Amino acid sequence: MPVVEQLLGLAGVGKERLQLCWVSAAEGQLFADYVTKLSDLIGQLGPFQPDDFKLELAAVETVLKSTRIRWLMGMDRQITEQENVYHEKMDSEAYQAIVRQAVAEEYEKGMIFQALADGPQSVREIAGKIGLPVYTVSLRLNDLERAGQAEFHEFEGTTAKFVRMAA
């Protein structure tokens, strides 16, 4: 839940568009109240235009499907409440910090990966498209290359062009 909220925030969708509430079978009134209150909230936010967020949403989806994030989400309890294979236990705060860091990195990678869907591009072109500094794009592109998700394609003049590989 915090992961998805952070991602929606990063994507500019706004985390308010996702809500989680607990309602038991005996709380019909509570359910009606929640729906009324939250519908008003979404109503204030106004309509959501998925076409404006195509790239971002695709990136978020890539992140949520990525092995790294899946592992981190699944191992939360194991590592913070019990211990890992080296009998080390981790503070919940520290773990959340790692998760947040990972999500931010993966989101940048996801954006690059999705930006490359339009064919071979240079680092500068990608950076311009997704609004990240050239240096960051370069770093993440390196990560993608190592993971086999992107590859050097060809030189156009002296500019290196990159393509994405199948996920």
Added chain:
Amino acid sequence: MQETYEPKILAFLCNWCAYAGADLAGVSRFQYPPTIRIIRTMCSGRVDPVYVVEGLKNGYDGIFVFG
């Protein structure tokens, strides 16, 4: 005539908790806005984050998960 904007919301309801709650709300005739489209899941823990993104992609204005 003034046209009021009505959000389109996708709601995932747990079969055992919120779905029964929603049922009760209906049976007891509590009023709530007709903005939500309900999907019943066997458990709210079964809702994958990817479903949320999928919902937004398909043009829903908001996603609720009730458990």
